[in-house]
Amino acid sequence: GQNIDQPTEMTATEGAIVQINCTYQTSGFNGLFWYQQHAGEAPTFLSYNVLDGLEEKGRFSSFLSRSKGYSYLLLKELQMKDSASYLCAAGWGGKLIFGQGTELSVKP
Amino acid sequence: GAVVSQHPSWVICKSGTSVKIECRSLDFQATTMFWYRQFPKQSLMLMATSNEGSKATYEQGVEKDKFLINHASLTLSTLTVTSAHPEDSSFYICSARDRASGGAYEQFFGPGTRLTVL
Secondary structure, three states: OOOOEOOOEEEEEOOOOEEEEEEOOOOOEEEEEEEEEOOOOOOEEEEEEOOOEEEEEOOEEEEEEOOOOEEEEEEOOOOHHHOEEEEEEEEEOOEEEEOOOEEEEEEO | OOOEEEEOOEEEEOOOOOEEEEEEEOOOOEEEEEEEEEOOOOOOEEEEEEEOOOOOEEOOOOOOOOEEEEEEEOOEEEEEEOOOOHHHOEEEEEEEEEHHHOOOOOOEEOOOEEEEEO
16 A cells, blocks of 8 residues: 655744655655645645656745655745645555645744 | 535534535546545545446445445536444545546545534
């Protein structure tokens, strides 16, 4: 099976940069997704990496190293509205397998 | 584009009754839809994969006779929680994969259904 690991919670200051790490098992891997989820709402798509390297999209960037089974989501110029849960998900066997999510709290 | 709706958005029912949740892809055809359950402060747990016109594939530990899934068309899948009990109270989320995306893994999520069983 697939085992996704990410920190349970993180705290950062408004305006700062935060990096959320995610590790996964490499066998049968088919791409890495990052989703943002606010409490009581459905996940919204942030990024998708299938090749090694950094994908930048505005304030959010995502990095993938397939050989290391490692990804991170980088959030710059943090805003209060970025307080949410960030879910790492690996494509595997035609499905998405989600990590437990990282609860990010942005403080003034 | 790529909008998925769910109905109802929330439901409260008595223990022992059945509840049906609908998931619709509004502007695309979805050959595959997924049903997830999410308990508070936890991540999404895949319950089953639903393919149009065939039986759903359930994840280990999910009772197929309790969680009935029907994917009768390319835009609609339903999840029926039969004989619901308080421990079934959860946030149920569906997602759909665009038929036109080929082998792409991206899923579009519905807004979720909050089920509370009294």
